[in-house]
Amino acid sequence: MTATTVSGAASLVQEALKAYGDDDAAAAVLRGYARRLAEPLRIAIAGMVKAGKSTLLNAIIGEEIAPTDTGECTRIVTWYRHGHTPRITLHPKTGEPRNLPLKRVDGRLVFVLGDVQAEDVDRLDVEWPSPMLQTMTLIDTPGIASLSEDVSARSTSFLTPEDTPSEADAVIYLMRHMHASDLRFLESFRDTEAGRSGTVNALAVLSRADEVGAGRIDSLLSAGEIAERYRRDHNLRKLALGVVPVAGLLAQSARAMRQQDFVSLQQLAGLDRADREKMLLSADRFLRSTSPESLTAEARASLLSRYGLFGIRLAVVLIRNGFDEPTPLAHELARRSGLDPLLDLLGRQFQARAEALKARTALVGVESLLRTSPRPGTEHLAAALERLQANAHEFRELRLLATLRTTGVPLSSELANEAEGLIGGWGAASHVRLGLDADATPDELSDEARRFLLRWRAVAENPLTDRSALDACRVVIRSCEGILAESSARQRHRQPA
Template identity: 75%
Template sequence: MTASTTAGAAALIREALEVYADDPQAVQALQGYARRLAEPLRIAVAGMVKAGKSTLLNAIIGEEIAPTDTGECTRIVTWYRHGHTPSITLHPTEGEPRNLPLKRVDGRLVFALDGVRADEVERLDVEWPSPALQAMTLIDTPGIASLSQDVSARSVRFLTPEDSPSEADAVIYLMRHLHASDIRFLEAFRDTEAGRSGTVNAIAVLSRADEVGAGRIDSLLSAGTIAERYSLDPNLRKLALGVVPVAGLLAQSARTLRQPDFEALQLLATLDRAARERMMLSADRFRRSTEPEGLTEEARASLLERYGLFGIRLAIVLVRNGFGEPTPLAHELARRSGLDPLLELLDRQFQARAEALKARTALAAVEDLLASRPRQATERLAVSLERLQANAHEFRELRLLAALRTTGVQLAPELAAEAERIIGGHGTAASQRLAVAPGSGPEVLVSEARRTLARWRSVAESPLAARPAVEACRVVIRSCEGVLADCTGRARQPQSA
């Protein structure tokens, strides 16, 4: 299904290029959307000022390459793409792009704008040989609702342009608390041309989650309860596919754990509990402590900067409970930071639908072109666009998912919840759609798919079902048929010895 949808979007772009061949501006835009179909999914990281966007981006990439201070670079839209050779390219608002020098200090990439002001820069392009960037392009955006209206407006214009699809196919939105301004931004992102089909293409992150419990070791549990409450909020539920609590600073430092960090944490773990608790009453007290012997003030300051009190407390407990090597400790810290659940959600909801989301952006571009630059002889192009929008099952799933989360489709609550799962609301793998154990064999999946398909055909045939419910059932049935066909094909394949 995905391959045909992508091919259909590419064919539509080619048809539009023929129609608008004499319009250089339209041709340039269409060629850009054609390239986007072949590129990794574009995911923007957005949120209010000081929400921890760059820190989370570093955690996802697994390297400290995004600036996390308050310098000029945090006011610039910065793209992070996969490249075999590290490079930074500055694209000014006027003039030709130029390369910036690569400089690392204490393991962190330092951006030197060479005297150029942030308001003179359209964007920065960073290419980096990170495995994470092979599957997605990450876009770091300046803080929304910044004290500087220019900085805030730059993010809003980039993510929610008024007259064209967004540069981003999806967004990770960071928030400290759920405010009306967060809802307004997510509504604007959904209402851009790229989201006009009703696509829900945002994930919310309850950022700096360790601060919810004032740095206590159970802070993430408290943050998880809040995130669950937010995920059920009717205003947010229709705009985001989920809410994940993440301690971004700990996630970043866990992914970049250094040997000196590990040795310092081992020293701290040698102290008895009473001494540790006295020391950890505040950041200032930790920094001024003289215990244990051999841990310098500089090392303490580095730990505070990189892990915070929550991360230090958690790491000490883990070391004392058997995590005696740097790599296992780093993996466990990353897991407990909330990063792993976020990466799993990204994989289930964005990467699994990457081709459909990119194709939707291409279709929105053609739709916008027909509306903004009308001309004769576009009837055939309009028909092709309408046919692809109506017949591509991935788009029908996305539209139904949005409808289930917003207006509803006149299904009983338990059926609506099941429909959301079957069309991929919890992930697009067959086991996730059918609610069976991960790793279940093809025979189990085939049996459950057949049972589910029969039940939904029965629901669709009910004389009491309203028309919106019947239309929703048809989408669910088509999803069941696709899962059944796929699992049946796998069941028939000969098993390797």
């Protein structure tokens, strides 16, 4: 995202504030957009009831601070922001906000609402000193398609309001299978008006992936094949940037592994293989087993609730294969849970274009205000908004990405796939666009960018290229020129003065 586009969005919001300064409601909304441009990217975690939203959020943060039971708190929209001091603030629908007591039970953060009911709460704000929250604000939402219409409506109205942009800049959507209700939600979250795109702000997660193979050691491989099939599905492809299988429970517990967990897993790893495999045939067998004697019933129940059979089986195999220290084991379990690929995708698709997504949200908000509350003297705002949306290359890339994934462009499948990568469809970083390794040198980046640039200029100049594909070619060419300029600047920076 260029500084010009970011500053242009910020300036437009300030100009709108001057025009609507006498309208308290509109001014408050615009000040909110100005704050959003300066804040970390807002990423909501959504999905049906029991999809594992809070568990995944804990895994991303690296601590067990989001409630994962079925209590009142899971029915409330909860924001997780970075703060130097832990704090929980309850914002009621009526009345003043108040702080909740911080309480940890068995290592987990417990939210004590007192006599307040979930339906009387607008939101909870949790400030936590997690490094992950320095670059993103995570928003845990109640389950969609809940048996309680009030709970389901809470998420829907928060994520897909009728007349204003969503409070979230992007969404991670969890699904256990691909249902029609999942597609309906993603369709409603997608922006469809000119200048917007819905494929750039949604990722799908095949959650509880370890259950796909009934907890077998190869469950994630089976889940990966299903996720790839979903990713290629025409209906989902146009709504989400990718599909990642994640065993959320394992990811959460691996990121917050306790010494007592490691000791218990070590004891299991020391058993005879045949005895251990019989014990791990089912949860009931595992809980009823008396071997090893040093492993108490409470320790077994804790392991099962924190890791599941899949996680226990995998951890034992890893310990026996050399991961005999807590930290390396925890890192390997997190990697194999699918969390690392998800974090990588978050970085490539959301964090790398965070400024573009935030600016896009602000511009959509100004556009909505001009449409719903028109007033004399704002014509210059509408003109500036149109110019920014039409000319900012980042937005042109987003529009083309949406087109490539929906209606398509009259290019060969090879060229269409190449174009998708070059405009950031697989990640916004230069090396990802060019299909190079992360450690590629500026020289290698320049050479590859130049090769693609010449190739796409030839495509654009070819008289056999469909005229309706020329705009797409121009966007790709501009992206290649941008990569080349960036890598050339790096080369100059490396040269001694």
